[in-house]
Amino acid sequence: MKIPKIKLITQPETENAKKAVGYEWNDIAGTRHYLGGEPDGIEEKDYPTCDSCGERMTFYAQIDSIGDKYELADCMVIHNFVCFDCFEVKCQLTQTLM
Structure with a gap:
């Protein structure tokens, strides 16, 4: 089964949360949240x-x-x-440059 890609947008609700979001040196990291689609950096043959x-x-x-x-x-x-x-669910940390 493949779920269509649904982008998630970060919306911090408190001042502390607003300060926690984002990077000083990187504009991409912190914006790659989504449901479905295909994971960055993992091929389907490598899914658990x-x-x-x-x-x-x-x-x-x-x-x-x-x-x-x-x-x-x-x-x-x-x-x-x-x-x-x-x-059942599984999760893994993956290094990705996307």
């Missing part, structure tokens, strides 16, 4: 498999680093996968 049924999981979401203060390693993203048969 479900521990229960052994089938390849569906890419569900990509969550980017937040900003300088909450950076994931070196601007990594979290890729989230789900098995729609067993409702």
Whole structure:
């Protein structure tokens, strides 16, 4: 199953949250959040498999680093996968330059 790509827009609601978002030196990192589509930096053949049924999981979401203060390693993203048969989930950190 492939989910259509749905871009997520960061909308911090407090002053502290507004200060946490973004990078001083990078305009791309912190903007790569979305549901569905294809994950940056991972080919479909490398998607994880479900521990229960052994089938390849569906890419569900990509969550980017937040900003300088909450950076994931070196601007990594979290890729989230789900098995729609067993409702198991897996996530992994991936370095991507997209």
